[in-house]
Amino acid sequence: MPRPSRRNIPADQLTQARAHQAALLDALAQRTLYASRLALAEEKRDKTLAELEAAIIGARHDLTVAELRLVDLLGVEAAAEMTGTPLADLRRAVKEAQ
Numbered sequence: 001m002p003r004p005s006r007r008n009i010p011a012d013q014l015t016q017a018r019a020h021q022a023a024l025l026d027a028l029a030q031r032t033l034y035a036s037r038l039a040l041a042e043e044k045r046d047k048t049l050a051e052l053e054a055a056i057i058g059a060r061h062d063l064t065v066a067e068l069r070l071v072d073l074l075g076v077e078a079a080a081e082m083t084g085t086p087l088a089d090l091r092r093a094v095k096e097a098q
Contacts, residue, residue, distance in 0.1 A: 064093050070082065076094060
């Protein structure tokens with residue numbers, strides 16, 4: 001096992017080494033803080049996207065239900081013409097609903 005050095009290190013070198021170590025610790029702490037903030041922002045984004053996706057799915061369902069009601073009242077061709085919904089889309093919705 002090597003023996004520890006007993007030579008004196010000049011005070012300015014010790015000060016420089018301590019300042020460098022403090023700067024390293026500060027940079028690491030800053031990096032940790034920003035990594036944590038990024039993780040929180042990504043988590044919030046994922047939650048918001050999931051909520052919006054659920055809202056879109058619900059709105060599409062509601063629209064399909066309304067279109068199917070029109071189809072029941074008017075027929076597929078008339079409902080397509082009245083709403084501007086492509087005839088093929090309405091036919092597909094009717095088929096999937098059965």
